[in-house]
Structures are given as C-alpha cells and as structure tokens.
Amino acid sequence: MHAQAAAKIELQSYLPRQSPSPAFEGATLNPVSFFHAGTEIYAQGEKAGALYHVEFGAVRIYRLLADGRRQISAFHLAGETFGFEADATHHFFAEAINATGVRVFRVAPGTDMSRQLLPLALKGLTRAQEHLLVLGRQNAIERVAAFLLDMCERQGGLRQVDLPMSRNDIGDYLGLTIETVSRVFTRLKEKGVIRLLSLRSIEILKREALLAMGE
Amino acid sequence: MHAQAAAKIELQSYLPRQSPSPAFEGATLNPVSFFHAGTEIYAQGEKAGALYHVEFGAVRIYRLLADGRRQISAFHLAGETFGFEADATHHFFAEAINATGVRVFRVAPGTDMSRQLLPLALKGLTRAQEHLLVLGRQNAIERVAAFLLDMCERQGGLRQVDLPMSRNDIGDYLGLTIETVSRVFTRLKEKGVIRLLSLRSIEILKREALLAMGE
DNA sequence: CGTGGTGTTGATTACTTTCAAGATGTGTGG
DNA sequence: CCACACATCTTGAAAGTAATCAACACCACG
Numbered sequence: 001m002h003a004q005a006a007a008k009i010e011l012q013s014y015l016p017r018q019s020p021s022p023a024f025e026g027a028t029l030n031p032v033s034f035f036h037a038g039t040e041i042y043a044q045g046e047k048a049g050a051l052y053h054v055e056f057g058a059v060r061i062y063r064l065l066a067d068g069r070r071q072i073s074a075f076h077l078a079g080e081t082f083g084f085e086a087d088a089t090h091h092f093f094a095e096a097i098n099a100t101g102v103r104v105f106r107v108a109p110g111t112d113m114s115r116q117l118l119p120l121a122l123k124g125l126t127r128a129q130e131h132l133l134v135l136g137r138q139n140a141i142e143r144v145a146a147f148l149l150d151m152c153e154r155q156g157g158l159r160q161v162d163l164p165m166s167r168n169d170i171g172d173y174l175g176l177t178i179e180t181v182s183r184v185f186t187r188l189k190e191k192g193v194i195r196l197l198s199l200r201s202i203e204i205l206k207r208e209a210l211l212a213m214g215e
Numbered sequence: 216m217h218a219q220a221a222a223k224i225e226l227q228s229y230l231p232r233q234s235p236s237p238a239f240e241g242a243t244l245n246p247v248s249f250f251h252a253g254t255e256i257y258a259q260g261e262k263a264g265a266l267y268h269v270e271f272g273a274v275r276i277y278r279l280l281a282d283g284r285r286q287i288s289a290f291h292l293a294g295e296t297f298g299f300e301a302d303a304t305h306h307f308f309a310e311a312i313n314a315t316g317v318r319v320f321r322v323a324p325g326t327d328m329s330r331q332l333l334p335l336a337l338k339g340l341t342r343a344q345e346h347l348l349v350l351g352r353q354n355a356i357e358r359v360a361a362f363l364l365d366m367c368e369r370q371g372g373l374r375q376v377d378l379p380m381s382r383n384d385i386g387d388y389l390g391l392t393i394e395t396v397s398r399v400f401t402r403l404k405e406k407g408v409i410r411l412l413s414l415r416s417i418e419i420l421k422r423e424a425l426l427a428m429g430e
Numbered sequence: 431c432g433t434g435g436t437g438t439t440g441a442t443t444a445c446t447t448t449c450a451a452g453a454t455g456t457g458t459g460g
Numbered sequence: 461c462c463a464c465a466c467a468t469c470t471t472g473a474a475a476g477t478a479a480t481c482a483a484c485a486c487c488a489c490g
Contacts, residue, residue, distance in 0.1 A: 063348050065430055071348040086337035092344065114333040121336040122301035128343035129307065133278050133286040135350035136390030140478070167437060175351030177479055182438055199437070199487080215280055355446070382469065392447060397470055414455075414469070 024051060024116055027105035035096035042083070048090045050106050051113075052083040057100025058164035061092050062172065072173040073128065075165060077154055084117050097165050135175045138215070143174040144184040145214035148194070152204060163200045239266060239331055242320035250311035257298070263305045265321050266328075267298040272315025273379035276307050277387065287388040288343065290380060292369055299332050312380050350390045353430070358389040359399040360429030363409070367419060378415045 032055050035041055041052065041059065052059075059076040073092065076082045085091060096102075107113055134146050147170065152161045163170070167185075171178045188194045193210060195203045204210060247270050250256060256267065256274065267274075274291040288307065291297045300306060311317075322328055349361050362385065367376045378385070382400075386393045403409045408425060410418045419425060 063344070065348070065352060069352040071351040073344040073347045084337065086334070086341045091341055112330065114329040115327065118329040118333045118336060119301070121333060121340055122299065125336055125340045125343060126301045126306055128340060128347060129278070129288040131347060132288045132343060132350060133280070135347060136286040136387075137280060137284040172351075178437075179439085179480085180478060183478095186438075393469080394448085394471085395446060398446095401470075 024105045024107075024113070026111040026113060027051065027107045030104045030106065032101045032103050035100045035102060037096060037098045037100075039096050041094040041096060041102065042090050044090055044093050046090045048083070048085040048088055049109070050083055050104050051081055052094070053081045053103045053105065054078050055101035055103055057102075058097040059094055059100060059102070060097050060165065060169055060173075061094050063092055070172045071175070072169060073131075074124070075169075075173065077164070081120055084121060097169065140174075140176055140180050140184050141187065142213050142215065143176060144170075144181065144188070145210045147174055147214075148202070148204065149207075149210055149214045159205075160197065160201065160203050163202065165200075239320045239322075239328065241326040241328060242266065242322045245319045245321065247316045247318050250315045250317060252311060252313045252315075254311050256309040256311060256317065257305050259305055259308050261305045263298065263300040263303055264324070265298055265319050266296055267309070268296045268318040268320065269293050270316035270318055272317075273312040274309055274315060274317070275312050275380065275384055275388075276309050278307055285387045286390070287384060288346075289339070290384075290388065292379070296335055299336060312384065355389075355391055355395050355399050356402065357428050357430070358391065359385075359396065359403070360425045362389055362429075363417070363419065364422075364425050364429045374420075375412065375416065375418050378417065 035057070042048075044063065054076050056078050058078075059082065060072050061074045061076065061082060062070050062072040064070050074082070075097070082094065083090075134143050138146065148161060151163065152158070155161055165173075167178045167181045170176075171181045174181065176184075185194070185196070189196060191206075191209070193204070193206045195205055197203055250272070257263075259278065269291050271293050273293075274297065275287050276289045276291065276297060277285050277287040279285050289297070290312070297309065298305075349358050353361065363376060366378065367373070370376055380388075382393045382396045385391075386396045389396065391399075400409070400411070404411060406421075406424070408419070408421045410420055412418055
C-alpha cells in the first residue's frame with residue numbers, strides 16, 4: 001500500500017459517516033485512526049483499556065493455536081464497537097481486513113463504563129453463543145448459509161451483500177478450509193441460491209433456501 | 216425421582232455451602248430452588264430478568280436446531296451465576312444436569328445491575344470465544360483434552376475431576392457424537408493420560424500430555 | 431504484459447459419524 | 461440381598477464429509 005492508496009484512505013474521512021460515533025461518557029474521544037489492509041490494531045497479550053469504534057472498513061478478531069491454526073471469533077463492520085476485555089490484557093488479536101477507520105476511546109483508569117459496556121458485552125455474548133451452535137452442530141453448507149444471512153442482516157437486509165473479507169477469513173471464521181468455502185459457494189451458485197457480482201460481492205437470489213439451510 | 220430422592224435433596228440445603236451467595240444490590244434474594252436431574256430451569260423464548268446462582272449441582276445451557284441437534288454452550292457448576300440476557304427473553308434453555316440447588320435473584324424492573332453484571336458478561340464472553348477456537352479448529356482428542364483441563368481448573372486444579380454430565384452432554388458441548396467422546400476417553404486411558412475412577416469421575420495422570428493436546 | 435496473491439477445481443486421504451451390537455451400571459421390585 | 465430392566469456407555473464396521481495435496485484460473489498491480 002503506497003501513496004495513492006493512502007490518499008484514497010484520507011479521502012474517506014471526508015465522506016459521510018455510515019454511523020455516528022457514540023458518545024462514551026468518561027472516555028476521551030480521539031480522532032479517527034487509519035489502518036491499512038492487514039495491519040494490526042492490537043495483539044493478544046497487549047494491555048487493554050480502550051474501546052474501538054469502526055467508522056468504515058472491517059476488522060477481524062482472532063486467536064491462534066501454537067501450530068498456526070487460526071479461529072476468527074468475530075468480524076466487526078462499520079458502526080460496531082470492539083476491544084473491551086474481561087481483564088487488563090487483550091486475549092485476542094484485532095486486525096484491519098481492508099483500509100479501515102477506527103475511532104479510539106481511551107478510558108481513564110478507574111472510570112466506570114459498565115453502564116455503556118454491558119449491552120455491548122451481552123450482544124457479543126449472544127452472538128458468540130449462536131456461533132457456537134454453527135461451529136458445533138452445522139455442516140459446511142449450513143455454516144456458509146448462516147454466515148451469508150448474518151452478513152446480509154448486518155448490512156440492512158438487502159439482496160446485495162458485500163463480503164469485505166477473503167475466503168481464507170471466511171474459512172477461519174466458520175471452522176472450514178478455504179477450499180471447502182469455495183466449493184460451497186460454487187454449489188450455491190449452481191443451485192441458483194446466490195450470484196457472484198464480484199469475488200467480494202454476492203447477490204442473494206433465494207433467501208428462503210438460505211434460511212432453510214442456515215436454520 | 217421419588218420421595219426418597221427428594222428427601223436427599225432437602226438434606227443438602229443444610230450442608231455447608233460450596234460457595235457463599237453473592238449479594239446482588241437491588242435484587243431480591245429468594246430461598247434456594249431445587250431442581251431434579253433433567254428438569255428445566257428456563258426455556259428459550261421465556262421472559263428473562265432473573266439471575267441464577269448455582270449452590271450445588273450442575274446446569275447445562277443449550278440451543279436446539281429444528282431437527283433436534285443440540286449445542287450446549289456452557290456448563291455452570293457450584294458458585295457460578297447465569298441467566299442474564301441481551302434482551303427481555305431467554306435465547307437458550309437451562310436445565311439441571313443432576314439434583315441442583317439454584318438461588319434465584321429477581322431483579323426489580325428498571326434497576327441498574329450493569330456494575331455487577333458486566334464482569335460476569337465479559338467472563339462469559341471470553342469463555343465463549345475460547346470455546347469457538349476449540350469447536351472451530353481442534354480435533355476430537357484436542358477438544359476432550361481442553362474440556363478435561365477446563366473442568367479440572369474449575370474444580371480447583373486437583374488430580375481428581377468430577378464430570379457431573381453424561382457423555383451425551385459432553386458430546387453436545389464439544390460438537391462430537393457420544394461414540395467419538397467415548398473412543399477418545401478410551402484412547403486417553405490406553406495412553407495412561409487419565410484413569411477412570413468411575414464413569415463420572417476421572418483422575419488426571421499426565422497433565423502435561425493433556426496440556427500439549429488441549430493447547 | 432508479466433507477476434504474485436487469491437480463488438477454483440479435482441483426486442485422494444483422513445477423520446468423524448452413522449449404524450449396529452454388546453457391555454456395564456443403576457435403580458427397581460421381588 | 462438378589463435378579464431383572466432400562467439407561468448409559470463402549471466397541472466394531474461401514475459410510476460420509478471435509479481436509480489435504482496439487483494444478484490451474486483469475487484478478488489486481490506494477
């Protein structure tokens with residue numbers, strides 16, 4: 001990523017916001033930080049304490065096993081907040097998937113943010129628990145169907161759905177290999193359930209079929 | 216379960232508590248409720264709003280797919296609190312695994328419990344996310360190893376570990392079939408990693424071996 | 431117009447599930 | 461206290477699904 005790309009990113013800060021930044025009481029609002037595709041926002045083991053609000057772009061949250069296997073526990077799109085932890089250190093890695101703008105809220109030590117954080121934590125907990133059902137009890141097609149429906153819903157429920165992440169990311173989110181993800185996409189295309197507008201953008205042609213699969 | 220068993224349960228209310236009940240400000244503390252093995256504590260879709268503190272016994276939290284597939288998202292042992300939700304209804308089922316005592320805290324509507332709930336929610340979130348790694352990226356042996364280490368740690372880290380739940384429950388927690396769970400137990404026995412004291416109680420002989428597997 | 435990264439497709443292998451039978455354990459009633 | 465019955469658990473053989481290994485296609489970029 002070089003000068004041209006950086007310029008493109010700067011530009012976006014002047015575009016209308018997809019989502020207004022929330023006002024976190026007791027937290028210092030910093031200007032938007034920019035992260036290039038693939039760059040780290042924070043690492044496992046680092047000191048936690050800030051909140052991160054996605055202005056544009058997308059973020060992946062993940063853990064690694066010693067041998068390099070990776071599990072993405074969540075994607076965060078524009079308008080979502082992440083970064084809160086149960087204790088003082090980060091248990092996960094956070095990386096920008098694409099060029100991403102993040103507004104960082106530094107919380108003064110000793111400040112009680114529980115009122116604002118609890119709904120976010122509960123929402124995240126429910127999502128994680130629902131994802132457990134997908135990983136524990138659903139097969140490859142069902143996992144991909146559930147994923148596409150989730151992405152669709154989070155983007156307003158329109159027929160066209162952007163997939164800001166690679167097949168590799170999708171695989172590491174769904175507990176599948178990249179090849180299996182690719183094969184499932186092909187099968188869904190053949191069945192006329194989805195259509196690929198581009199590699200990272202699909203159109204949902206038969207929502208009912210997806211619903212029947214993804215539960 | 217009949218009169219004799221009920222009497223046995225009543226008796227336990229007079230035994231020393233494994234864990235003192237926490238004092239939840241703004242919540243009404245009710246006497247301990249008793250649940251026989253396999254009985255429902257709450258169901259998906261029911262109105263939420265209370266907190267449940269396990270006095271003794273064990274509880275399983277789960278979801279079902281339309282065709283009956285079940286995913287247990289968490290077990291709760293003595294001293295743990297569960298039942299909080301992101302919105303007004305329960306998204307999961309909660310059942311007593313064995314004879315179980317639960318103290319119910321009814322929260323008056325409008326009461327702000329966020330200060331007390333946030334640490335519990337964050338702890339649950341971290342656990343769920345770690346469980347995602349297990350379900351998404353670990354094989355059968357690794358899953359069982361991780362499970363045994365988790366149960367061990369939650370019971371004080373002693374060599375002897377009680378497993379209050381059936382193989383079926385373990386399977387539905389780890390995303391495996393009962394047969395696979397059984398086979399893994401057999402392999403761990405053959406390798407001398409664990410020893411079965413009874414069906415529901417094991418001794419860990421080689422902790423390092425488990426750690427190497429369960430990450 | 432080449433080059434590296436990303437995605438797709440095919441053949442084979444490996445792991446887990448499924449189906450089936452038998453063993454073990456627990457609780458009940460005689 | 462023993463015998464029977466049901467539930468739970470274990471083990472084996474066959475089948476199925478996804479992973480792995482490998483080659484090729486496509487796309488974005490320089």
